[in-house]
Amino acid sequence: GMAGVVTVGSGQHARPSVPPPRGPAASAGGGPSWPVRSGTVPSLAGGFSDRLETAPDLAAALAPGFAVALVPDRAADPGPAGGPGPAAQDWLRSTGKSQLAAAYAESLWYARELDLLVWISATSRAAVLSGYAEAMATATGRDQASSCESVAAQFVTWLSETRRPWLVVLDDLADPADLDGLWPAGPAGRILVTCADAAAVPDGMRVLPLGLYNSREALSHVMGRLIANPGQRLGAIDLVSVIGLEPAALTQASAVIAGSSMSCDHYRDYFNRRRAQLTDSPGAPPPASAVTWTISFERANQLSPDGLAQSLLAVAALLDGHGIPGTVLISPAAVGYPADSGGEAQAGRESGRTALAVLERVGLLTVAPVTAPPVVQISPVLQAALCAAMPEDMLDQVVPVAADALLQAWPEPDMPGWPASGLRSCTAALQQIAGDRLWADGCHPVLLRAADSLDEAGLTGPAVDHWHDLVTTSEQRLGAGHPHTILAEQRLAEACLAAGRADDAVTWFQRLLDTKAVELGPDHQDVIGTRLRLGHALVAAGELDRAIPVLEGVLYDCEQVRGPEDADSLGARDELAAAYLAAGRRSDAIAVYRRTLAGRERTQGSRHPETMTTRQGLAESYLASGMAKEAVSAYKRVVADRERALGPDHLDTTRARYGLGAAYQRTGKTVAAERVYEQARADFERLLGPRHPDTLRSRAELARVYSRLGRYGDARALLRDTVGRLQRVLPPHDPLITELRELLADIGDE
CATH class of the missing domain: 1.10.10 (Arc Repressor Mutant, subunit A)
Structure with a gap:
């Protein structure tokens, strides 16, 4: 049957008779079955008050396309308990913002006014990125195939474009900088933010203050919590007049009463005695919440x-x-x-x-x-x-x-x-409070586990920040040469690479190399491995003049120490070949890739993942050298091997197929290129989403093929849509956008 309805502010809030769905059900097509929700909406507390008289009217303020922030009303009068003072103002942050937000979210959900409900505890950028990534998977049914930053950017774009009604709640936002580049917006959506401080609200967002109960609401809250034993309500009016109108204090007081045999009268007497004990003469009495929690604490010890x-x-x-x-x-x-x-x-x-x-x-x-x-x-x-x-x-x-x-x-x-x-959020909170206490015997393993978790989740930016903090603290507490410091530097360098900050990675790998060379000597295996990673970072940073000598030296040392077909030697040769290709030394790249491929096939087999990667590097070198037939042959083999080992729907298979399309184009096999590019575009869209740069580039290549085949209408439509999407994810003067505009101009109007 239909759920009953009560009001929140002057909006509607349905109290459900069944728990809400926890996530999307898969539809027959593999996507979500709408409506869906992401994140954990807090449960409404027992005796939740609808606050018809003092709560902001969220239903009226938060129409689709709008954003509002709930903040504590700092002007709230704490009642007869005394002046607010700093301590009182701290306690008055607990005005029930999250509860009101939860009630509003559930009211929209049960009124079937939402297709997507997202609840995020916005206490850090990592928490926001994680929440966005989870919401993106919920809304699209796609697994995360790239960094959280990339997925979050796609989610924000998706919100701006979708016609499905949505609500995003960013609960307890601490720092608006955590949402730089991530603020949701869109004509179909509502954004509700809760903040402990109005200063954290971005400029231009409407602010709705939420203060204390009034007397009627306070009494209603207490009476609602004491339904099971009406006799406990004796003295409820006097209790409210003594405690005041603080939501947190009334919640704690009514919880203790409901879980005991005492009445409101008994609790009031106990409260008065405890407050007198806590009052510093001649200071003002503490706020009620500063008293009630101590009573709850004492009661917990008794139980x-x-x-x-x-x-x-x-x-x-x-x-x-x-x-x-x-x-x-x-x-x-x-x-x-x-x-x-x-x-x-x-x-x-x-x-x-x-x-x-x-x-x-x-x-x-x-x-x-x-x-x-x-x-x-x-x-x-x-x-x-x-x-x-x-x-x-x-x-x-x-x-x-x-x-x-x-x-x-x-x-x-x-x-x-x-x-x-x-x-991760709990570890970050502990880290803030703990100070040196997590470093008594070196770096506590939970700090390393949290950093590993950031890496595993693709939270590349927060991972860099976390590893950097560990390096700094470890140097201060343990010294530059301590194993924990060296480990943190190594992981920081790798995190910088993953985040696309190659210049920073070069700096950290070089620093790490200097430390290890002194400790271990230049020929130690760890030192050679660090030189290899430095060379890789130099290639990523475009410093090819530095990278190639480093990688050539690493390859020579690996072959001398481990032999030419050792796994480390083969890996070094792959890195050198990639550097040669990036530097335009294509014949050198082809020669090194061929030698590496032969070695991998002998030692690892033709279907080993690293063998396939080497073969793909060789195919790319053939293509760059104009050896299109050789490139087609190599790419065909890579696609077949990837499909067999990883499946036809794997991202690596799709990327190999995209390379095959480019090789077909070079050989003039435009029809074959069209077939392969169409499949690659569909796979990129399914795996990465329609807004990912790789998807958009595949669309651009397909539009070129359509143009060459005389399918000008298809090319024109695809180019216009692709340019529009690229403008949202790339700088306005990106060469790809310019090139596609020129191609569109060449095709002309219909």
Whole structure:
């Protein structure tokens, strides 16, 4: 049947009778079955208030094509509890922004006004990129085949073009710079941002302040939480008048009352005594939330006398409260049982779940069980209060526990999407708080695991930043020659290469080489390997005059030390051949590729992936040298081998097929080129999306073929569409855009 409807502001919010779908169902064509959603929308708290009188009217403010930001109302009056002051203003950040955003998102979803709902915890650029990549896969059904930055850019373009109604919620945006180049927009979409500070809202975005409850809403919230035992409502009006109108304080107070035998009257008396204890005479009384959390904390200790609830709350305070994978907080490190203790470890996990239930019962955190694994959420303001209350010696104990718990919960290798993104965010939060505590015995492994995870996820920019931070800290704490520092420098150099920052990669590889040569000597295998990577980076940076002597020296040393057909020697020869080709020394490239191919076929076999890569390099060299027939033959073999080994739909197979099309063109086999290019274009669009530069270049080549075959109408339509798409992803004066415009002009109008 139809779900009942209540209002949010003056918009609509449906309370569903069944849980919402967690992701897209595959349609018969392999794509998503609309509508779909991505990310974890927070569950609405018990006693959620619709705030008809004090909440902004999101339904009216957020029409399609618009963006608004929910921020705390800093002018909010905390009520009779005293002046706001700095501490009060911190607590007043908890005004229920995320809850209101979640209610609005679900209201649109259940009213069937959305085809795509995306919820992202926008606490860092890495979190935003991960969220966009997950949303892109959800919306298109495509696996990620390129960097997260590339996928995110495609997603933003997709949002700007699609006619499907969508909502993107960027929850708790900390720094608008994290969304540079990534701000969603489009006539079919709505963008809702929540921020703890209006200063983080970009210029031009409409700001909607959300303050405290009014008296009626506050009373409604308390009464709604105490439905099970109406007798506990005794004194509810007096309780609200004493506590005031702070949403966080009322949530914690009503949670403690509902989970006990006390009434509102009893809690009010307890609150007054506790506030008196916490008031510094002659200072103003602390805000209500600064009192209620301590009562909830004390109640949790009563319900969990073994102290586990207190311990888990301390660990949770150091992580990303927007979404802590529940497996972290029931890991052996968190619950205090060894990982290999069998039945005791299982008992520890059960104890952990019980302790989390206690903390949820007293209003200190929430557990969302609809995700896999369950997600634990805790208010960032409460986290800050907990951290401030922890003495230094306690932090010394809790930080390594939290780090070990993260590491134990981290799957190897990463699974796509959740929970890796949550684990990365939790590690980043821990890193901010921990200071030197994660470096007591060298770099804690969780910092390396987080960096590896960024690499695996294709988060190339954040990976560079993370490895750079590790290098800097490791040098300061451990010294330039420490193995952890050298490892971080090596991974930083590789991350720079992956991010397309070849010049930076050259700098780091050279620095690494200088360090290793002193430590190990010039002929050590690690030194030779670093020289090889330096040569590769120099080629990527276009410094061919430097690259070729380096690679020639590496090849000579490899052959002297390991023999000419050793895997390292063959790899060095491939790198040298690629450098020769890039430098225009095509005959040298062909000679080196031929020798390498013969060696690989003898030692690895003709169908080994590296053999196929070498053969493709030879085909490219033939093509560049004008040896079109040889190029066709080599590309045909590569395509056949790739199809056999990887399948016809693999990206490497598609790229080889695209090269075959170019070879056909050179031999004048335009009809054959047309057939191959059409298949390559379709495969690129399916694997990378219609907005990826490789897809657009394949469309451009196909348009040239259409023109040569006299299919001017098809060429004209394809060129116009391709130029329009290229202008969104390439600089306006890119040579490819200029060339296609000239070709379009040559074809002329219809």
